[in-house]
Amino acid sequence: MSHHLPALIFLLPFLAAICMPMVGLKNPGWCWPMAIAVVFAMSVASIANVVVVMDSGEIRYAFSGWAPPIGIEWVDDGLASIIMVTLSLLALISLINAGPTSPSTLGQRIVPYYTLILLLVSGMTGIIFAGDLFNIFVFLEVSALSGYALVGVAGGKALMSAFRYLILGTFGASLYLLGVGYFYAATGTLNMADLGQRIPELMTSKAVVGGLIFMFIGLGIKMALIPLHGWLPDAYTHAPEAISPFLASLVTKVALLAWIRIMFWVVGANAEIEHVPVLFLLEELGALTAVVGAFLALTQHEVKRMFAYGGISHIGLILIGVGIGNPTGFAGGVFYLINDAVMQAALFFLAGAAMYQYGVRSIEDLGRLRGQAPWMTGALIIMAMSMVGLPPTGGFFGKWYIVLGALEAQHYLAVAAVIISTILTLAFFIKLFERIFRDSQPSSGIISVEAPFSIKVSVGTASAAIILLGLFSDPIMGFLLESALPPGL
Amino acid sequence: MFEHLDAWLHRPNFIVFVILFSWGLYIMVVHHNLVKKLIGMYLVQTSVIFYLVTLGVKSGATVPVLLSTTAPIRVEAYANPLPHVVTLTAIVVGVATLGVSLALVAAMYRKYGTLDEDEILKRLE
Numbered sequence: 286m287s288h289h290l291p292a293l294i295f296l297l298p299f300l301a302a303i304c305m306p307m308v309g310l311k312n313p314g315w316c317w318p319m320a321i322a323v324v325f326a327m328s329v330a331s332i333a334n335v336v337v338v339m340d341s342g343e344i345r346y347a348f349s350g351w352a353p354p355i356g357i358e359w360v361d362d363g364l365a366s367i368i369m370v371t372l373s374l375l376a377l378i379s380l381i382n383a384g385p386t387s388p389s390t391l392g393q394r395i396v397p398y399y400t401l402i403l404l405l406v407s408g409m410t411g412i413i414f415a416g417d418l419f420n421i422f423v424f425l426e427v428s429a430l431s432g433y434a435l436v437g438v439a440g441g442k443a444l445m446s447a448f449r450y451l452i453l454g455t456f457g458a459s460l461y462l463l464g465v466g467y468f469y470a471a472t473g474t475l476n477m478a479d480l481g482q483r484i485p486e487l488m489t490s491k492a493v494v495g496g497l498i499f500m501f502i503g504l505g506i507k508m509a510l511i512p513l514h515g516w517l518p519d520a521y522t523h524a525p526e527a528i529s530p531f532l533a534s535l536v537t538k539v540a541l542l543a544w545i546r547i548m549f550w551v552v553g554a555n556a557e558i559e560h561v562p563v564l565f566l567l568e569e570l571g572a573l574t575a576v577v578g579a580f581l582a583l584t585q586h587e588v589k590r591m592f593a594y595g596g597i598s599h600i601g602l603i604l605i606g607v608g609i610g611n612p613t614g615f616a617g618g619v620f621y622l623i624n625d626a627v628m629q630a631a632l633f634f635l636a637g638a639a640m641y642q643y644g645v646r647s648i649e650d651l652g653r654l655r656g657q658a659p660w661m662t663g664a665l666i667i668m669a670m671s672m673v674g675l676p677p678t679g680g681f682f683g684k685w686y687i688v689l690g691a692l693e694a695q696h697y698l699a700v701a702a703v704i705i706s707t708i709l710t711l712a713f714f715i716k717l718f719e720r721i722f723r724d725s726q727p728s729s730g731i732i733s734v735e736a737p738f739s740i741k742v743s744v745g746t747a748s749a750a751i752i753l754l755g756l757f758s759d760p761i762m763g764f765l766l767e768s769a770l771p772p773g774l
Numbered sequence: 775m776f777e778h779l780d781a782w783l784h785r786p787n788f789i790v791f792v793i794l795f796s797w798g799l800y801i802m803v804v805h806h807n808l809v810k811k812l813i814g815m816y817l818v819q820t821s822v823i824f825y826l827v828t829l830g831v832k833s834g835a836t837v838p839v840l841l842s843t844t845a846p847i848r849v850e851a852y853a854n855p856l857p858h859v860v861t862l863t864a865i866v867v868g869v870a871t872l873g874v875s876l877a878l879v880a881a882m883y884r885k886y887g888t889l890d891e892d893e894i895l896k897r898l899e
Contacts, residue, residue, distance in 0.1 A: 426867045433874055437878050444885065466826050469860075475860070
């Protein structure tokens, strides 16, 4: 029974998404509780899944009993299972937050809205478990299509952002598919385990190198690496308050996970193109993204846009971690990925709450928070500590292991990039806090609506999770080092 | 020089793919009309699908269904179904993307009464 868990985790949100229109036809009010219940069940299943993987090792799930490489295979190893727990728990909190912050103009369209959210979650589940390159493409598109629609759901400015996201995202997906085609032409298989045995000896082939480059550019657009990030800030800023946390915390991280899968499980950590290690290139790209993203965040005037650029910079930090190519760096990078997912969700919950309660959009508006909502300011302080990297938050330990890995491998450029991006992150949070604590603008006379309980719960849970990740960093790192490392590292 | 040209001409399908892909990309980048951008996007998708289809071509081969269980199996008589299945799924994904994008464009047209990107951006400000 327990070996069916990966399929069960996927089918829960997927079947619920199909049933949603039937339930919602008569009772649109049931959609929100139903989505929460389903994702809660999914979280329970994924926690059970981690326990099973810890006890009995990885699960390789062959659909309808067709053994790979002929059949379609899902790989449920340490990495996939722990990311799956992160995804389902964050989706749960984001859904709790989504109820009151969803656009009020939706009306009857609330039914397809929750259907799309569940499809987004199931698509990301598919990417996490996929053991086959083409499967990743399909689920990437399932989640991306729901994402485009959800960004544009509120209308107005969001439509143009959604359109740009769609054009760039589809172009990225086409490039990825082209890369998959190249790999298929060179090896005749799409199964990752099978490819992993054939690709390393083919690294001199132009078809494989070309395919690798196309795939990485395609996924690079999906996860918003610095030269390819154009769609992200607009999409996150104009998306409904309820949707930004899903996009910011999960969509880009899952694309990054697909990249990690291909890099370490298919191409191999030691792959070289013309004597240049591929991992080294990725690490440098990550360093560029980390520094430039944090710098761009510093120049923004809108709160959500600033957080969006901060998220781009953290994608770079994760890439530095996994790109170092030693166990400490890899585990640190994956741990930072989990942390970053939580931090991004928390920041966008808070932006949504500030928007809901005080109508805060730009940084100038943040002065309205002063002396008004201590819970909000307190939560922002915890998030800022983690984004900058101060103990005892999770962000500190993530950065610590990344820097430790870089020092072990003597990659001093990576260390410098981490430090510079940390300083820039500190600078943009100082900009925020200056508005809250030091502004001379009067904070009275602002009409405020008390935020509903569910928003407070989501902000509180996410802030608590940041601290808990820091306190329990040792067991999580131990698990990652023991059972999430790729072969040959 | 001419040897390379000869090698290229042996794979006309790749040349067609490159032309279609670059043409689609050009349309996507250059045109300001949103529907024309979508046409370019669809051309890019179609070119990749075209490339995948040409990978699966095998002359003299038929559908991979065994007609008799007793006759010896000749591998060269059957086409590999995998590229075809991949292509089919990619077409479905492409159609779904086009549907979503046309819905977005229709919503923008209803709101702004134009399909020109510059015009819409001007009104957004």
